Amino acid sequence: MNQQQVTFLRRLIETEPPSRPYSAAAEYFLHAEGIGKEQRRRVVYTQADFAAARNLLKARGFESSRQVEPVPRSQVQPGESEKWGSLRVSERLAAVVPVGLPGGQIPTGSMLCMDVRQALALPFEVLVFCENLEPMLRLHEYQWLEGFLKGRPALALFRGAPGYFRTDVANELLVRDHRPVLAFFDFDPKGLSMAASMPRREALCLPPLDSLEAAVKGQRRKNLYLRSVEVSRPHLEAQPAGGDVGLAWGLMKRVEMGLDQEHFPHR
16 A cells, blocks of 8 residues: 555544545545445445454554654654655754864765764864855865864854755754854845854855955846845844944945855855
8 A cells, every 4th residue: 555545544544534535545445445335426434444444554564543743764663664754864964064173074075964962072163054055065165264264173064954954953053052153144135134143153254345246246146135135124234334244234235236155256
């Protein structure tokens, strides 16, 4: 039986409905297993049918109900596919790139995936909080970033995204740690606003403003500015004008364009 059919039988046992619409699953069990009786394009059920559904699941190696909470793939019930409703393999993992960590060298352009506790135990001195995954994998290309790292062993942490590497797991690592943070975000109003909210923020990581301005004008990403400017403006206007966020916001307001991290200049 496939997942849809198993789920159908479990719902039948749980709710014991007097009838169900004539769906593909209802039709299958009606004709293949004799569960239910057709009546005016619906399938009606009795207690005998619910018992038959329970016995069929047991005979096929499935439990009559499923765990309420998702579990790791290694802990699914007997008879279940490890892919059915289980936790993502990356559920509690953070994506990180060690930079200059003693004994923590990895191939250029790659990353590590580890539990938050393991990441917190690494001997880094500064945390680089990265909005996007590809720029984190290309940190070695941004020569201007060394001016922020200052030769310190660092750990770059991916912020996370829907579908993989949860944002709340990355945030847990951020708030549980005590070391200074370098904010590495897109050059757009939302990115500046998120950077301004970083706890223990030591600096906003951007290329030199003259080379950044040239890159912004070259890419002409006006949409990056317009799509979040109205929501982010009050927060950004409240930042000190002479600070790193304030200076970046001043440039952004003047050119009325943004720039994605992927197109940041390398020098």
